[in-house]
Amino acid sequence: MKTGFPPPRLVLVVSVALLSLFVSTASARTVRKRKLDRDYDRTDNSRDSEDRFFPVTPAGASVPVTPPVPETIDVVERMIRKGGFQTLIKLLFTADLVDTLKGPGPFTVFAPTNRALPSGQALEDFVVSEPLSELRNVLAYHVVPGIIRSSDLVDGARLMTVQGTEIVVSIDSTGARVNTANILSGGMRDIQADNGIIHGIDGLLMVYN
Incomplete structure (x- = not known):
């Protein structure tokens, strides 16, 4: 159905x-x-x-940091930072001796301060009157190979310069000198750089043959 x-x-x-x-x-x-x-x-x-x-890095964790490369401060840079040697720096640039003093050294620089050198027009006249080779000769006479601290200086010592002739140290009760220029105190001697040491002096050292 x-x-x-x-x-x-x-x-x-x-x-x-x-x-x-x-x-x-x-x-x-x-x-x-x-x-x-x-x-x-x-x-x-x-x-x-x-x-x-x-x-x-998780929150609160210390992040490893690559240490910076230590800055190298040569004798030229040290004089710039110290101050009081601007005229000498100008002469070094004029004589193309800056790169030499930025080398490994080590150097001891007996550095005339601004007061020890002519300035203004007198400086220009000095640079123009001296042949470039003679300017290099005079400036090289202020540089001694090696590290010589003020405590190393002895009366009567003769120091051979990179110029090739000697400067003479004299020490007495009034202080220390190289040739006839006084080695300054009050923070202007034993100025340490990575490639040498600097002693401020109050006069220009002239080469006498």
């Missing part, structure tokens, strides 16, 4: 088919979810990999 309803067998088959489709869809969603989670984990792992190359 026909009732207008599908046969029970057909209903069962359709129900099983729908259930299988639901299970299959749910399973597919689960697989995609797991893959998404796995891909997200891989992304995190890749970030971890980047962090290994570019580490992030």
Whole structure:
């Protein structure tokens, strides 16, 4: 007898088919979810990999710092920073001796202060009147190879200069001199540089053959 309803067998088959489709869809969603989670984990792992190359310092932790390269201060730079030797520095530049005094040395420089040298027009006249070779000769006469501190100076000592002739040290109750120029005190002697030492003097040393 026909009732207008599908046969029970057909209903069962359709129900099983729908259930299988639901299970299959749910399973597919689960697989995609797991893959998404796995891909997200891989992304995190890749970030971890980047962090290994570019580490992030935790808050409050100390950051390793590469120590700076120590600054080298040669005798020329030391005289510039000390002050009182600007005229001598100008003469050294004019005579092309700055690079020499920036070398490894070591040098002892008996450095005439600004008061010991002509200034203004007199300085220009002095530079113009002296051949460049003679200016170099005079300035080189103020430089002795090696480190000679004021405590090393003894009366009557003769010091060979880089110019090739000697200067003479004299010491008495009034102080110490090289030739006729007084070696200054009050912070103007034993001025230490990385490639030598500087002693301020109150006169220009002239070369006498």
